[in-house]
Amino acid sequence: MTQRVRIQNFAVSRDGIGAGREQSLERPFGHVDPMDLHGWALATAHWPGRTDPGGTRGLEDYLTRDFSRNIGAEIMGRHKFGPQRGPWTDQEWTGWWGAEPPFHTPVFVLTHHPRPSFSLGETTFHFLDASCQEALAQAREAADGKDVRIGGGVTTLRAFLEADLVDEMHVAIAPLELGEGLRLWERPEELTDRFHLEQVAAPSGITHCFFWRR
């Protein structure tokens, strides 16, 4: 089985915004309400953070339960890891996810300010000041034959797409316009020179875009 580079369950507004301005500890998505973008995923039975036995089991449950399938490593940007900017003033911050992050694999955090690796639950975080290509080489090796997830945020996704390192991608388009913030694209069709694109409207109001290489 070929090792693939995948983007999964990333969510943007109709105008392509994936995160708001002014990220803070209290507001990981800045001025954007994360429920507007991610509410569809939190409603499913297999949302990784779910603790009760409820949840929907339609199309969108296939998408959330695919999150871990054959993933051996994740690469994320520093802003997905935390709200800090510049050099670390301390190393108390261990991410947004509490004692058991949902990754359960090595995670490579791209940052100009590396710090020592650490493990939390089944996840180990490494910090790299590296190009997309260099980070991917390390993640591929750590993934041990499994796929590598590019986890976001917007800036990291754009960098990997511009470097043409992505094999498949699922993006959920939420039915609202945000006007400003970090923008993944003007419209999904921008990528159809390199990718097949399938768009599916879910009863939740979300349009799911599935891309895979031509």
Add this chain to the structure above:
Amino acid sequence: MTQRVRIQNFAVSRDGIGAGREQSLERPFGHVDPMDLHGWALATAHWPGRTDPGGTRGLEDYLTRDFSRNIGAEIMGRHKFGPQRGPWTDQEWTGWWGAEPPFHTPVFVLTHHPRPSFSLGETTFHFLDASCQEALAQAREAADGKDVRIGGGVTTLRAFLEADLVDEMHVAIAPLELGEGLRLWERPEELTDRFHLEQVAAPSGITHCFFWRR
């Protein structure tokens, strides 16, 4: 994790027909062209029978790659297993699937004419003259905590639905009318007294129906 009873990737026409009349060795679906019902699944990258590296990776690939996820046993009717009727004249027939059937678990074949169990590749076929409840009790135990798939055909699905033993179900509705044959339902809404129903139109022309218990 609760053990669930699941129907997956079952396909019917717009008028509810899942298999044709006059099943034979040459025509497992009788007068129905199986590509009309199942072509969407065969096109995907993760179709279990695929031998080349191609295939689509959109919505429908999520559905075919979910086929084995957390399944520990399957129950099928005798007409899914083969075209014979009545007592076995010999036991040469080992199913339609060649030397490596796609199940990789115990499979329980419901029949009034049991024969000895046998293994083929990673699949073991058992033959039971039993009620749905009795067969499910055996399959649950064999599944060792994993889910049980009800694999078809139409008659077997109807029996398990009538006995109210199904927890979730995915049925693909193909855009054609067949007029006659084995009918799963008049329309999917028949089941909404007991199930949530989500309907999603795929670019392939298939409408995917996802059911889960209320």
